[in-house]
Amino acid sequence: MRSDAARDPFLLGKMAGAVGQGLVIGFLLLYIILRILGTQSAQFLFRYEGF
Amino acid sequence: MTFRTETLKAFFSGLLSGVSEPSRTSVALFLAIPAVLLLLLPLVVTPGTMAGPLADLFCWGDDDTYCSLTSRALRLAEADPSVPRVVVVGGSITGTMFRERPLADAYARVTGDSVEVDVFTGGRMTFWEMEAIADLLPDGATGVLLLVVGPSRFTRNAAELDTISSSPRLALDEDLNRERADHGLPPLRLSGNYFIDNRRFFSPRLRNAFPNLVFPVHPRPRDYTVEEPLGEKEWEELADNVVERFRRWPAEHRWNGDIVRQTVQEVRDRTDMEVVLVDHTINPRFREERMTDAFSTEYHEYIDALASETGVRLLIADTLIHASERDYYDWGHIRNAAVRDTLSARIGTYLGRVALSREE
Numbered sequence: 001m002r003s004d005a006a007r008d009p010f011l012l013g014k015m016a017g018a019v020g021q022g023l024v025i026g027f028l029l030l031y032i033i034l035r036i037l038g039t040q041s042a043q044f045l046f047r048y049e050g051f
Numbered sequence: 052m053t054f055r056t057e058t059l060k061a062f063f064s065g066l067l068s069g070v071s072e073p074s075r076t077s078v079a080l081f082l083a084i085p086a087v088l089l090l091l092l093p094l095v096v097t098p099g100t101m102a103g104p105l106a107d108l109f110c111w112g113d114d115d116t117y118c119s120l121t122s123r124a125l126r127l128a129e130a131d132p133s134v135p136r137v138v139v140v141g142g143s144i145t146g147t148m149f150r151e152r153p154l155a156d157a158y159a160r161v162t163g164d165s166v167e168v169d170v171f172t173g174g175r176m177t178f179w180e181m182e183a184i185a186d187l188l189p190d191g192a193t194g195v196l197l198l199v200v201g202p203s204r205f206t207r208n209a210a211e212l213d214t215i216s217s218s219p220r221l222a223l224d225e226d227l228n229r230e231r232a233d234h235g236l237p238p239l240r241l242s243g244n245y246f247i248d249n250r251r252f253f254s255p256r257l258r259n260a261f262p263n264l265v266f267p268v269h270p271r272p273r274d275y276t277v278e279e280p281l282g283e284k285e286w287e288e289l290a291d292n293v294v295e296r297f298r299r300w301p302a303e304h305r306w307n308g309d310i311v312r313q314t315v316q317e318v319r320d321r322t323d324m325e326v327v328l329v330d331h332t333i334n335p336r337f338r339e340e341r342m343t344d345a346f347s348t349e350y351h352e353y354i355d356a357l358a359s360e361t362g363v364r365l366l367i368a369d370t371l372i373h374a375s376e377r378d379y380y381d382w383g384h385i386r387n388a389a390v391r392d393t394l395s396a397r398i399g400t401y402l403g404r405v406a407l408s409r410e411e
Binding site: 008009010011012014016017018019020021022024025027029031034035 | 058059061062063064065066067068069070071073074076077078079080081082083084085088089254255257258261
């Protein structure tokens, strides 16, 4: 596959595109998970801060 | 030339196809990224990480002082115990009372020795949080620990203990289970892993790592010297709020005092530090208008007795300065930089004398 990709620019581009898509969606997914995990505590933090 | 154009065209056509069509590679990657990073966190996020510059990645913004406090307190744990230091721990009013340089200079003028000054303060800090910071003093540490107290600090209740342990503002790996049990709260389950045990601190903050990588934040305490005093309406509201806290004094002050006793005992057991209780500054207008003589007397008698019982010195900050209403932002936060520097220097002189008297 890798040697095919090295010879075929279309295949190389397709792999780069798939990796890019995976990275973007992966980090987006992680960000959404962290937002959901943290929402409740975050609301508390802002309420509790102050003098 | 033609070959290169054709190659590029084919590459970008492939790129478009790879981006627009789901594939095994992209699915595997986007499932693997959150899974691997979430699994790595307990291994990567350690007290050492939080003591370093990466700690800022987890901060909410420039006003997230508890985040930087965590980092600085963990650095304190690694400090050289033989270097004498003045460690100040207290709430936000404490933050407006101390500046490191004038204190260190005044101390050096009296003793001829230099001293490191570390000020750990945060808005409405509780005695549990102060104890957690004091617990990080290295074994055998030398110098002075200033525990800054005030009437409001003794009014915290068990509901707040539950809040600060279930949604902590500090990630100090502090086991609050003993205090929780004393107040009938269920114990927290601890794993022994720093990240997992402090997950309640990290979970809301982890998402900040992405934006903070691009736009770094540098938390620092609020600077009251650039503030105008509160307007009349805000003053009244805040004063009402503080007086409302004082109503909890009869029910809550004793066991808050117990935490101070416990902190003093633990610091004595592990270090060679002198502990000094400091009563924080209060705006003379607030004292006159909102604190009854009976309450003031009861409060001062209580902290006096607390200092005597624990065998520590008691310093009343208001006796060291002559400040007017305009020198304060509100009921106790000093906004006049000259008053703050004078107070810091006088406390430095006092501590210098304490150090000399210990040597004699």
